Amino acid sequence: xxxxxxxxxxxxxxxxxxxxxxxxxxxxxxxxxxxxxxxxxxxxxxxxxxxxxxxxxxxxxxxxxxxxxxxxxxxxxxxxxxxxxxxxxxxxxxxxxxxxxxxxxxxxxxxxxxxxxxxxxxxxxxxxxxxxxxxxxxxxxxxxxxxxxxxxxxxxxxxxxxxxxxxxxxxxxxxxxxxxxxxxxxxxxx
Amino acid sequence: xxxxxxxxxxxxxxxxxxxxxxxxxxxxxxxxxxxxxxxxxxxxxxxxxxxxxxxxxxxxxxxxxxxxxxxxxxxxxxxxxxxxxxxxxxxxxxxxxxxxxxxxxxxxxxxxxxxxxxxxxxxxxxxxxxxxxxxxxxxxxxxxxxxxxxxxxxxxxxxxxxxxxxxxxxxxxxxxxxxxxxxxxxxxxxxxxxxxxxxxxxxxxxxxxxxxxxxxxxxxxxxxxxxxxxxxxxxxxxxxxxxxxxxxxxxxxxxxxxxxxxxxxxxxxxxxxxxxxxxxxxxxxxxxxxxxxxxxxxxxxxxxxxxxxxxxxxxxxxxxxxxxxxxxxxxxxxxxxxxxxxxxxxxxxxxxxxxxxxxxxxxxxxxxxxxxxxxxxxxxxxxxxxxxxxxxxxxxxxxxxxxxxxxxxxxxxxxxxxxxxxxxxxxxxxxxxxxxxxxxxxxxxxxxxxxxxxxxxxxxxxxxxxxxxxxxxxxxxxxxxxxxxxxxxxxxxxxxxxxxxxxxxxxxxxxxxxxxxxxxxxxxxxxxxxxxxxxxxxxxxxxxxxxxxxxxxxxxxxxxxxxxxxxxxxxxxxxxxxxxxxxx
Numbered sequence: 001x002x003x004x005x006x007x008x009x010x011x012x013x014x015x016x017x018x019x020x021x022x023x024x025x026x027x028x029x030x031x032x033x034x035x036x037x038x039x040x041x042x043x044x045x046x047x048x049x050x051x052x053x054x055x056x057x058x059x060x061x062x063x064x065x066x067x068x069x070x071x072x073x074x075x076x077x078x079x080x081x082x083x084x085x086x087x088x089x090x091x092x093x094x095x096x097x098x099x100x101x102x103x104x105x106x107x108x109x110x111x112x113x114x115x116x117x118x119x120x121x122x123x124x125x126x127x128x129x130x131x132x133x134x135x136x137x138x139x140x141x142x143x144x145x146x147x148x149x150x151x152x153x154x155x156x157x158x159x160x161x162x163x164x165x166x167x168x169x170x171x172x173x174x175x176x177x178x179x180x181x182x183x184x185x186x187x188x189x190x
Numbered sequence: 191x192x193x194x195x196x197x198x199x200x201x202x203x204x205x206x207x208x209x210x211x212x213x214x215x216x217x218x219x220x221x222x223x224x225x226x227x228x229x230x231x232x233x234x235x236x237x238x239x240x241x242x243x244x245x246x247x248x249x250x251x252x253x254x255x256x257x258x259x260x261x262x263x264x265x266x267x268x269x270x271x272x273x274x275x276x277x278x279x280x281x282x283x284x285x286x287x288x289x290x291x292x293x294x295x296x297x298x299x300x301x302x303x304x305x306x307x308x309x310x311x312x313x314x315x316x317x318x319x320x321x322x323x324x325x326x327x328x329x330x331x332x333x334x335x336x337x338x339x340x341x342x343x344x345x346x347x348x349x350x351x352x353x354x355x356x357x358x359x360x361x362x363x364x365x366x367x368x369x370x371x372x373x374x375x376x377x378x379x380x381x382x383x384x385x386x387x388x389x390x391x392x393x394x395x396x397x398x399x400x401x402x403x404x405x406x407x408x409x410x411x412x413x414x415x416x417x418x419x420x421x422x423x424x425x426x427x428x429x430x431x432x433x434x435x436x437x438x439x440x441x442x443x444x445x446x447x448x449x450x451x452x453x454x455x456x457x458x459x460x461x462x463x464x465x466x467x468x469x470x471x472x473x474x475x476x477x478x479x480x481x482x483x484x485x486x487x488x489x490x491x492x493x494x495x496x497x498x499x500x501x502x503x504x505x506x507x508x509x510x511x512x513x514x515x516x517x518x519x520x521x522x523x524x525x526x527x528x529x530x531x532x533x534x535x536x537x538x539x540x541x542x543x544x545x546x547x548x549x550x551x552x553x554x555x556x557x558x559x560x561x562x563x564x565x566x567x568x569x570x571x572x573x574x575x576x577x578x579x580x581x582x583x584x585x586x587x588x589x590x591x592x593x594x595x596x597x598x599x600x601x602x603x604x605x606x607x608x609x610x611x612x613x614x615x616x617x618x619x620x621x622x623x624x625x626x627x628x629x630x631x632x633x634x635x636x637x638x639x640x641x642x643x644x645x646x647x648x649x650x651x652x653x654x655x656x657x658x659x660x661x662x663x664x665x666x667x668x669x670x671x672x673x674x675x676x677x678x679x680x681x682x683x684x685x686x687x688x689x690x691x692x693x694x695x696x697x698x699x700x701x702x703x704x705x706x707x708x709x710x711x712x713x714x715x716x717x718x719x720x721x722x723x724x725x726x727x728x729x730x731x732x733x734x735x736x737x738x739x740x741x742x743x744x745x746x747x748x749x750x751x752x753x754x755x756x757x758x759x760x761x762x763x764x765x766x767x768x769x770x771x772x773x774x
Contacts, residue, residue: 041667
């Protein structure tokens with residue numbers, strides 16, 4: 001009798017588990033989605049993968065965490081934390097804090113070859129064959145993939161923000177060095 | 191929380207006797223205000239050159255009304271555009287920022303990059319106006335007070351916009367936008383608290399221009415269809431209260447009830463949300479505006495500017511600025527035309543420029559140091575402080591936080607300044623955001639009480655700026671991801687379509703094969719029998735036979751046929767030539 005009851009219970013729970021495995025199946029790898037969300041989405045390919053998602057997939061497979069150049073130190077540390085691995089130093093040439101940039105097409109020099117349009121990973125360049133192209137600055141991620149393909153070198157890198165928009169308060173360490181507000185440093189009059 | 195302080199009541203006529211509440215925290219710093227009996231200086235010598243920024247401190251761009259070409263130095267030197275006092279010289283193409291008017295008659299001699307009054311001191315393009323000795327106003331469309339109250343509200347709001355009026359309390363938010371709310375407004379609050387130490391320009395205005403302020407208040411109330419006006423004044427300004435009450439008794443109008451309410455002196459009771467809490471006991475919820483509670487708050491100086499704009503037709507071209515601090519021989523409120531460089535104002539006030547170390551624009555709690563004396567005075571500047579070393583000494587270096595909790599007791603918004611400080615220092619933006627960092631009004635009460643002299647507000651500004659940047663980056667990244675995925679999907683689709691077409695072509699080729707053999711058959715009638723044979727092999731092909739092998743076999747067969755046909759032709763050609771050879 002006891003064996004029979006256990007058998008029945010086993011069958012019921014087995015059926016439940018089997019049902020749950022199908023009903024609540026997770027499509028795709030949730031880790032990849034989380035990693036993708038951490039990456040800066042510039043789609044620049046500097047990690048040697050064709051976009052942020054492929055690098056996220058590679059990271060989930062155990063690739064090195066220090067390949068994202070635009071993300072810099074901060075992104076690397078977040079990825080390492082999520083994956084539970086030790087942070088790795090960035091390549092020395094990538095060590096500098098990335099300054100957000102955009103590209104700008106010098107329109108008189110553009111011959112309308114459409115090569116940059118094909119290279120742009122986020123469709124931020126508009127134009128047609130033998131017609132001038134231009135960059136939609138709000139959509140440009142600053143990946144610079146359009147620069148090497150341009151036959152006339154008419155694409156230049158410009159800072160993403162200029163003037164007042166580019167300024168932000170720096171981290172105050174104490175009143176004496178705090179430069180913005182209640183600062184007490186001598187002022188240079190001019 | 192809003193506690194009713196029952197012992198704080200005025201004992202005047204009814205509209206002045208409203209219950210007064212209080213807000214959490216607050217501080218009582220030394221006042222250091224200019225003595226109330228010092229008259230304001232209206233006869234400031236006009237500066238030789240006025241600098242009028244084409245970019246506001248919020249980063250909004252204005253476009254000049256004139257086409258100024260400065261591509262070559264010769265062109266730049268030739269610019270001479272005469273303007274009259276009060277003429278519109280720059281406008282916002284988006285129609286958000288009210289227009290900028292010439293504060294004086296003279297000539298515009300170009301655009302120059304000058305350090306702005308933004309805390310960063312970054313240079314922005316400014317129109318340079320060389321003032322002329324004779325001052326000539328443009329035509330001013332004046333209006334009687336009764337006419338103003340009879341004209342539609344939308345006209346009044348439009349005129350306020352055209353007059354270039356923004357909130358003169360410090361935030362410089364366009365007044366017309368605040369007034370064009372769709373929500374029903376029952377009460378207009380005039381903010382005469384002026385709670386920050388040193389500043390006394392509104393106090394001076396209430397003493398000197400009480401009638402204008404009362405009329406301006408009626409016009410503002412009419413613009414939002416409010417029937418009640420409450421003028422809130424801190425009890426450290428008895429002369430202002432007296433003056434307003436006297437003028438109110440002489441002011442006969444019945445449209446609105448005007449209450450003049452005395453509130454206890456406490457910093458920062460002049461904050462919009464704090465003042466509402468004092469007067470109504472209600473807190474403005476996060477993400478909501480005072481208009482959601484049926485209230486609208488306007489500054490005293492703004493109200494006076496509205497009076498000037500509607501009744502006298504004068505656009506906003508100057509304001510009262512408190513000039514104070516130990517290094518100023520004669521502290522007073524000066525009527526300063528916009529664009530006047532700080533250097534000119536200080537020189538006129540007999541300040542020894544060699545001896546000053548710093549100039550603070552705005553009050554001592556919320557102001558910032560100026561980086562250049564060329565910076566012009568603009569609409570949001572209510573105070574300039576030139577302190578001595580003794581007055582605002584160099585603070586000692588910051589010490590460690592001792593978790594005393596004085597900051598949370600002082601916070602008027604009831605936040606946790608200490609927690610926010612730790613999170614800002616550790617750069618944990620999400621955690622700071624969760625503790626309502628963005629409700630911080632940056633009043634500086636926490637930093638004032640901090641025994642360790644931690645520049646708390648600077649940390650909050652830093653954290654706010656970073657959080658905003660991070661959120662913007664996240665939105666941009668999300669957009670880039672979607673664009674990239676769509677592009678990838680499109681490329682994949684094109685690739686699939688190509689593959690499909692290739693497949694289709696292959697299938698079509700296979701189907702065409704028997705037919706393509708047909709014309710050959712007609713060409714080579716002699717070989718019809720062999721062709722027929724090959725046809726049958728093709729059509730009767732066993733479906734089990736590999737199509738590739740079949741195709742190769744077919745091709746070999748076709749080549750063989752062609753060779754045969756060629757050989758046949760070659761046989762015929764010699765015959766023909768022999769024939770032709772025979773004819774001659």
